[in-house]
Amino acid sequence: MIFIREKHLPFWLDKEEPLEFPTVKDKTKVDVAIVGGGIVGITTGLMLKKQGFKVGIIESKKIASDVTGSTTAKITISSNLVYDEILSDFGLETALKFRDANILAFDKISELINEYKIDCDYEKIPLYIYSTDKNNYKDIEKEYKALQKLDIDADLTDDFQMPFNEESFKENNTKNKDSANDIVINKAIRYNNQAIFHPKKYSNALVKLIPGEGSHVFENTKVIDIKEDEINRIITEKGDIFADSIIIATNSPIYDPDSSLSYMSPIKSYMLGVYVKEKIPDAMFVDINPFHTYRKTPTEKGDLLIIAGEHHHTGKSKNTSANFKKLIEYTKKKFNVNSIEYFWSNQDNKTIDMLPVIGETSQKGIYIATGFGSWGMVKATLAGMILRDLISNKKNIYTEAFSPKRFKKQQSIKKKCQSSFNTKDLNTEELKIIKEAILDLNPEEAKIIEFPKRNISIYKNSKSNVFVLQANCTHYGCRLSWNSAEKTWDCPQHGSLFNYKGNSIHGPAIKNLKSYKID
Numbered sequence: 001m002i003f004i005r006e007k008h009l010p011f012w013l014d015k016e017e018p019l020e021f022p023t024v025k026d027k028t029k030v031d032v033a034i035v036g037g038g039i040v041g042i043t044t045g046l047m048l049k050k051q052g053f054k055v056g057i058i059e060s061k062k063i064a065s066d067v068t069g070s071t072t073a074k075i076t077i078s079s080n081l082v083y084d085e086i087l088s089d090f091g092l093e094t095a096l097k098f099r100d101a102n103i104l105a106f107d108k109i110s111e112l113i114n115e116y117k118i119d120c121d122y123e124k125i126p127l128y129i130y131s132t133d134k135n136n137y138k139d140i141e142k143e144y145k146a147l148q149k150l151d152i153d154a155d156l157t158d159d160f161q162m163p164f165n166e167e168s169f170k171e172n173n174t175k176n177k178d179s180a181n182d183i184v185i186n187k188a189i190r191y192n193n194q195a196i197f198h199p200k201k202y203s204n205a206l207v208k209l210i211p212g213e214g215s216h217v218f219e220n221t222k223v224i225d226i227k228e229d230e231i232n233r234i235i236t237e238k239g240d241i242f243a244d245s246i247i248i249a250t251n252s253p254i255y256d257p258d259s260s261l262s263y264m265s266p267i268k269s270y271m272l273g274v275y276v277k278e279k280i281p282d283a284m285f286v287d288i289n290p291f292h293t294y295r296k297t298p299t300e301k302g303d304l305l306i307i308a309g310e311h312h313h314t315g316k317s318k319n320t321s322a323n324f325k326k327l328i329e330y331t332k333k334k335f336n337v338n339s340i341e342y343f344w345s346n347q348d349n350k351t352i353d354m355l356p357v358i359g360e361t362s363q364k365g366i367y368i369a370t371g372f373g374s375w376g377m378v379k380a381t382l383a384g385m386i387l388r389d390l391i392s393n394k395k396n397i398y399t400e401a402f403s404p405k406r407f408k409k410q411q412s413i414k415k416k417c418q419s420s421f422n423t424k425d426l427n428t429e430e431l432k433i434i435k436e437a438i439l440d441l442n443p444e445e446a447k448i449i450e451f452p453k454r455n456i457s458i459y460k461n462s463k464s465n466v467f468v469l470q471a472n473c474t475h476y477g478c479r480l481s482w483n484s485a486e487k488t489w490d491c492p493q494h495g496s497l498f499n500y501k502g503n504s505i506h507g508p509a510i511k512n513l514k515s516y517k518i519d
Contacts, residue, residue, distance in 0.1 A: 010070045010344045011273040011297070011304060012200040019063055019204055021211070024221045026239025030056035030214070032391060033234050033241050035223050036249030037061075038068035039199065039376065040369045042207045043112075043384035044247060045215070051392050054214035056241055057207070058234065060222040064203035066506070067251045070346035071376055072271065072308050074284050074295055075109055075195040076127050077102040077152070079375040081139055081288060084146035085354055092149070094401055098355065099150050101398050105382035110195070112206065120201035121298055128160055129286045130188030136289050137187045144189055155190045161281045162186075163294045163305075164334035194284065196295055199377065224510055226255050228363055245391050248368040249383075252349060252495045254507040257363045258404045261508060262412035264349040264357075264371050266314035266495025270327050272307045273342030276335040280305055292330065304341065307331050311374075314347050315492030320485035345486060347495060347506075348374045352410075358383045358402040360390055367391070368404055417478035417493060422454040423470055423514040434458060434518060438466050446482040446500075455479055456516070457489060459500050468518055469502045474511035489513070 007014060032048055034041040037059025045055045057063075077099070087095040113122050131140060144156040211217050218238075226246065227233040234241040248255050252266065280303055285294040292309035309330065310323040317323055324343055331337060350373040351357060357371040358379075367390065369383035382398070389396040400406075426434065430451055437449055438458055446459035448471045455471035457480065471480050473491040480489040480498070488505070489498040497506035502513035 006340055007342050008344065009342065010271070010346075011299075011306065011342045012071075012073070012198060013065060013069045014342070016198075016200040017204060019207065021059075021063060021217045021219045024058060024218045024236050024238040024241060025216075027242070028056060028216060028239070029231075029242045030054045030216065031243065032056070032245045032247060033058060033232070033243035034247045034249055035226075035234065035254065036247075036251070037063040037207070037217065037219060038066060038249065038251065039064065039203055039380040040249035040383050041247070042203050042210070043381055044249065044369075044387050045210050045217075046206050047384050047388040048391060049210055049213075049215050051388060053391070055210065056216045056243065057210065057218065058221050058223055058236060058241065059217075059219040061220065061505075063207055063217065063219050064200055067346060067348065067376065068199055068203055068380075070271070070344055071199055072293060072295060072306055073197055073199040073297075073377060074127070074293070075106060075197060075377045076191065076284070076375075077106050077194070077378065078127070078129065078154075078189075078191060079373070080129065080286060080291075081143040082354055083150060083152065084143045087146045087149065089353065095146075095150055097398060097401050099152060101382050101402075102378055105378045105385065106195075108381050108385060109197075109202075109377065113197075113202070116205060116209065118202055118205040120197045120199075120205065122195060122197040122202075123282075124193050124195050125282050125284060127191040127194040127284045127286070128188045129191075129288060130160070130186060131288050132186050133289060139288070140187045140189060147189070153192060155192070157188050157190050158186050160186070160188050160190065161283075163280055163283075163285050164278065196284065196297065197377075198297065222510075223254065226366075228366065232365060245365045245367065247387055248366070248370075250507045251347075251370060252507040253368045253370050254510050255361075255366065256368065256508060257361045257366070258408065259412070260357050260368065260370065260404045260407060261349070261494045263352050263407045263410060266347050266491075267311055267350050267374060268314045268317070268320075268345055268347045268490075269308050269374060270310045270323050270345050271343065272324075272327055272331055272340060273304050274307065274331060274335070274340050275301065275303075275338040276305050277338060278335055305335070313492060314495045314497075315481035315483075315490035317483075320345075320483045324485055348372055348376060349495065350374070356382070356402050357404050358386045359399055359404055361404050417472075417476050421472065421474075421477050426456070426516055430456070431518070434468060438518070441466075444484075446484070448479070448482075457482070459487075461500070466518060467500050467502070468516040469498075470514040470516075473498075473509055474504065474513060475507075475509040 372379035457471035496509035
C-alpha cells in the first residue's frame with residue numbers, strides 16, 4: 001500500500017527554522033539595495049557586506065521561500081547536455097570561461113560552508129547524466145567529446161547503478177539489449193565530486209550574517225516601483241529605500257531596461273518528495289529523455305527521494321494537475337514507493353543562448369541576475385561573485401559573456417501580446433454574461449471570458465465563492481492561463497504568477513490584477 005500524505009509545499013520549507021526579519025523602515029539609506037531575498041540576493045548581500053558596503057535586502061515574502069526554497073538543490077558544474085552547445089555556438093574561448101565560471105562558483109559554495117561552519121547536509125557525490133534510450137547515445141557521446149576538449153573532469157560510462165527498481169530497469173531497457181551478448185547497455189556521463197545540500201539551511205545561515213553595521217534584511221515588503229536618480233529610490237508598500245546601486249534578484253526581473261526577458265523562456269518543473277523501498281545510490285541522476293532528475297536527502301525517517309520532471313513552458317500546460325499525476329505515475333512505475341510526502345513546483349528562466357544574465361543594465365547603477373536555466377545554486381553564487389566585483393569596481397573576466405546588454409542586436413523570441421489593460425468597471429452586458437458563466441461553472445473550475453476589448457477571468461472555489469479578475473497580465477498585458485494545480489493565473493510570455501485573488505506572487509509583474517465585484 002502507498003500512503004499518500006502529499007503536503008503541497010517544498011520539503012525544504014516544511015520543518016526548517018523560521019527566521020523573522022522586519023518590514024522596511026521608511027527612508028532607509030544603504031549603499032546597495034537588493035530586491036529579492038533568495039540565494040542570489042543573500043549571497044550577493046553577504047559578499048558586498050564583507051567588502052564594506054551597507055546593503056539592504058528587500059523580500060516580498062519570507063526569506064528564501066520562493067524559487068530558492070523550491071529547488072532540487074543540486075550543486076553541479078553541469079545540469080544537462082550543455083557544453084557541446086556552448087562550444088558550438090560560441091567557440092573555445094567562451095566555452096572555457098563558462099567552464100571556469102561554473103567551477104569557481106561551485107568551489108565558492110563549499111568555501112562559504114567551511115568558512116561559516118554551516119550545517120546544511122552538504123555532501124560530495126557524483127552526478128550521472130544518462131539515458132536508457134539508444135536514440136540519445138550520440139548526444140551523450142558528443143557532450144563527452146566537448147568535455148574532453150574543455151578538459152572537464154568527467155567519464156563516459158555504461159557501468160553504473162541505476163536509482164530505480166530492477167524490474168522497471170529491465171522493462172525500460174529491453175529495446176536497448178545488445179543482440180550479440182543479450183546485455184543491457186546504457187550511456188552516462190559521470191561528473192565526480194559534485195554536491196547536494198539543504199538550500200534553506202544554507203540560506204538561513206548566510207542571511208543571519210547580514211543585518212547590522214548599517215546593513216538590513218527586510219521581508220514581507222513588496223517593491224512597487226523603482227525611481228532612477230543620482231540616489232536611486234525603491235518604493236515599497238511599507239516605505240522607501242534609497243541606494244546608490246540596486247540589484248534586481250527576483251528570478252524574473254521586475255525592472256528590466258534591456259528587455260532581457262524577451263530572450264528567455266519561463267520553464268515550469270514539478271517535484272515530489274517520496275520514501276521508497278529501494279536503497280538509493282549516493283549519487284544524483286539526470287535522465288535526459290524524458291527529462292527527470294533524482295536525488296536523495298536525509299530526514300528523521302531515512303532518505304527522502306526528490307524527483308523532478310514534467311517540464312513545460314509556464315502557462316502553456318492545459319492541465320497542470322495532470323502534470324503532477326503524470327509525475328506520480330512515473331515515480332510509481334520506476335520505484336517501489338512507500339509514501340508520497342510532498343509535492344510542489346518551481347520555475348526558472350532559460351535564455352536563448354544557454355548563458356545566464358548577470359551584470360549591470362544599460363541604466364547605470366542598476367544590476368540584474370536571471371536566466372539560470374534551472375541550474376540555480378551554482379549560477380546564483382556566480383552572480384554574487386560577479387556583482388560584488390562590478391559594484392566594487394573590480395575587473396571580472398566573466399562580465400562581458402553574461403552581460404544583460406548582449407541581446408541588444410538580437411531579435412526577440414517573444415510574440416507581441418494582444419495587450420489589454422482595460423480595467424474599467426464591468427458594464428451591464430458584461431455583468432450579464434459573467435453571471436451566466438458563473439452559474440455554469442463547477443466548483444474548482446476556472447475560465448476566461450472574451451469580450452471585444454478585454455478578457456475577464458472567473459474562478460469558483462470548493463465553497464462556491466467566486467473570484468472575478470482581469471485576465472491579462474499587469475506586466476505587458478498578455479493573456480493569462482489557469483494553473484489548476486496551484487490555483488494561480490500564469491503568464492505564458494514572461495512567467496508572472498497571480499494567485500486566485502489576483503495578487504502578484506511572482507515577477508516580473510508588480511501590480512495586482514483588478515478584481516471585480518459581482519452583486
